[in-house]
Amino acid sequence: MNAAGPNAEPSRGRGGQLAAQRQATIVAEVNGRGAITVAELVERFGVSDMTIRRDLDALDSSGLLHKVHGGATSVGLRSAHEPGFDAKLTQESSAKHAIAAEAARRVQPDSAIGIGAGTTTYAFARQLLRVENLTVVTNSARIADVFHGNSRSDRTVVLIGGIRTPSDALVGPIATAALQSLHLDMLFLGAHGVDAEHGLSTPNLMEAETNRAFIAASREVVLVADHTKWGTVGLSTFATWSDLDVVVTDAGLPAAARKSMRETGCDLIIAS
Incomplete structure (x- = not known):
């Protein structure tokens, strides 16, 4: 008879049960948030990167989620899917x-x-209402309305x-052509996806083109994006890490993602 000591590996049945529980939790998390990264799952479950990737492979094969580079999205969320503004407005609101x-x-x-444009940049615009002698150029009617509702004689909004x-x-x-004649001190951009390999991306090809024009017109580029964007890859990349100067994100960014982001050479700021 084989006696199992206190440090023995779990049985095959027990291991399979743990994997099933972990995978069920992953599916629930992805369906609730729309997307999740491998780094977040590694940190959450305390297992290896390869274990999580095997889980995602199995769940993708079963049609329960869609595996993407660096993570997974819900089955209804593909690289060309673009959520509406109101749908995103309440997500991660404290982080934003x-x-x-x-x-x-x-x-x-x-x-x-x-x-x-974006919900994080919308929150950012609301923080600027007390800044004096400010000229703001935006491609978001929602952001323009923030300043319109708090009009000042020393502010110009384009x-x-x-x-x-x-x-x-x-x-x-039209937006791209207008931006080509401008010279901005700073640009604050959000992103649908942020990835170590693929940079910043969006599901919308025309938005990618307009964002590139924004970047070309700016001396300093600041990314404002919460931790849930990390590992997501949209249809079109509009910025590589060499285009960015500063990244401002929240404390939910996993340690592995922080390391990857610092290796890009950008200044990383974690908002508390």
């Missing part, structure tokens, strides 16, 4: 508020800044026009 407050500290009076996306960005050749 912290990121917005931290990023706003970088804005000085008498600046000309660009603000890309709304770039274009075709409206589901996330309420105004994009396309």
Whole structure:
């Protein structure tokens, strides 16, 4: 008879049960959030990177989620899927508020800044209402309305026009052409996806083109994105890490992702 000591490996049945429980939790998390990264799952379950990747392979094969580079998305969320503004507005709201407050500290009076469309940049815009002598260029009607509702004689707001996306960005050749003649001190951009290999991405091809024009017009580029964006890859990359100067994110970013982000050479700021 074989006696099992206190440090013995779990039986095959017990191991299979643990894997099934872990995979069920992964599916629930992905369905609730829309996406999750391998790094987050490794940290959460205390297992190896390869174990998580095997879990994702199995769940992808079963049709329960969609495996992407660096993580997984829900079965209804593909690289070309673009959630609406209101759907994203309440997601990670406390993290977005912290990121917005931290990023706003970088804005000085008498600046000309660009603000890309998005819910994190929307929260950021609300933090700028007390900054004096500010010129704001944006392709978001929602962000323009933030400043319109708090009008000041020392503020100029330029709304770039274009075709409206589901996330309420105004994009396309008209927006791109307008940006080509501008010179901005700083640009604050969000992203649908943030990935060590693929940089910043969006599901919308025209939005990618407009964001590239925003970047080309700016002396300093700041990414504002919460930790859930890490590991997600959209249809089109609009910025590589060499295009960015600063990344402002929240404390939920896993340690492995922080290491990868620091290796890009950008200044990483964790908002508390």
